[in-house]
Amino acid sequence: MNNSAENKFLCELFLMPIPDYQQLMRPLLQAFAGGAQNVSQALPFLIEALNISNAEAEELLPSGKKTYLSDRAHWARTYMTKAGLIQTVKRNHHEITGLGRTFLQRYPDRIDNSVLAQSTEFSQWRERPNKDQAQQFLIESPDTAQTPEDKMLSAFSEIETDLAIDVVDAVLSLSPARFEKLVVDLLLAMGYGGGELERGLQTSLSGDGGIDGIINEDELGLDAVYVQAKRYAPENRVGRPALNAFVGSLTGEGASKGVFVTTSDFSKDAVEYVDRVQHRIVLINGDRLARLMIKHEVGVRARKTFVLRSVDEDYFSES
Numbered sequence: 461m462n463n464s465a466e467n468k469f470l471c472e473l474f475l476m477p478i479p480d481y482q483q484l485m486r487p488l489l490q491a492f493a494g495g496a497q498n499v500s501q502a503l504p505f506l507i508e509a510l511n512i513s514n515a516e517a518e519e520l521l522p523s524g525k526k527t528y529l530s531d532r533a534h535w536a537r538t539y540m541t542k543a544g545l546i547q548t549v550k551r552n553h554h555e556i557t558g559l560g561r562t563f564l565q566r567y568p569d570r571i572d573n574s575v576l577a578q579s580t581e582f583s584q585w586r587e588r589p590n591k592d593q594a595q596q597f598l599i600e601s602p603d604t605a606q607t608p609e610d611k612m613l614s615a616f617s618e619i620e621t622d623l624a625i626d627v628v629d630a631v632l633s634l635s636p637a638r639f640e641k642l643v644v645d646l647l648l649a650m651g652y653g654g655g656e657l658e659r660g661l662q663t664s665l666s667g668d669g670g671i672d673g674i675i676n677e678d679e680l681g682l683d684a685v686y687v688q689a690k691r692y693a694p695e696n697r698v699g700r701p702a703l704n705a706f707v708g709s710l711t712g713e714g715a716s717k718g719v720f721v722t723t724s725d726f727s728k729d730a731v732e733y734v735d736r737v738q739h740r741i742v743l744i745n746g747d748r749l750a751r752l753m754i755k756h757e758v759g760v761r762a763r764k765t766f767v768l769r770s771v772d773e774d775y776f777s778e779s
Contacts, residue, residue, distance in 0.1 A: 479510055481532040481607050482572040488536050489564055492546060492556040499533045522613060535607040543582035551776055624750035631723055636691055643689040643721045644673040649756040652685060671709050685717045686710055692724040700729040710739050721749055
């Protein structure tokens with residue numbers, strides 16, 4: 461694992477979960493009581509009040525366009541607006557209402573959906589008969605700690621996990637030669653070799669010296685990534701001897717970079733061995749292989765696409 465990947469891994473490992481949108485309700489209402497006019501102005505107060513670190517505050521949704529904190533704060537504001545605790549004065553300008561100030565005094569510890577349900581406006585909004593399917597899903601879902609976007613991401617993750625299992629099963633049905641080609645195709649799809657097919661070479665099955673594929677990263681072939689692919693059953697883990705042989709093949713070719721791919725997994729000894737060698741070797745197990753194939757659409761195709769839209773603030777800006 462290189463330094464940047466290791467730093468990212470450690471960062472993600474020690475990140476605390478961002479509070480859910482209901483936990484943000486009372487602090488957000490306090491921020492509006494203190495003079496904040498919109499969610500963006502309230503975020504510094506939330507960060508300080510809830511002891512949220514900079515890394516946590518900057519953690520992005522998978523879309524990469526919005527932070528978890530901002531998204532959940534917006535949903536908290538939306539719910540409290542429906543309950544009449546906040547009112548919209550003009551575009552992107554909100555104020556706490558008299559009812560909101562009453563709720564702050566009445567509920568010093570927490571404001572959540574069960575508290576908002578005491579508001580007639582909120583109850584009427586929840587019970588009106590013409591709710592669309594999205595609203596129905598939002599209100600009646602048993603996991604009320606999640607925003608609608610959280611729920612979609614959770615459902616998407618579950619679907620992708622099932623798909624990853626199916627992808628691995630499909631890969632296991634391939635011949636060894638076809639599997640090796642799949643691995644080269646995937647690396648090309650990921651941008652290695654500039655995505656040019658002629659830079660991805662699959663070596664012959666016999667006498668390949670433990671090398672199943674070569675990806676030239678530049679046009680002259682001065683820098684190359686060597687590939688080893690093992691189509692193993694899930695219970696047959698790749699051990700240290702196989703990695704030792706791969707390192708020997710790289711040394712024999714004068715290569716410094718390699719990718720070892722398997723449909724199963726790697727033993728602890730194998731992983732620890734790779735961390736100690738001087739060669740830069742990336743290990744890809746079955747689950748990671750499947751998810752990379754899904755991400756780069758190798759062997760899978762999009763069946764349905766959902767687009768999440770939001771208001772374009774720049775379009776409505778009069779400045």
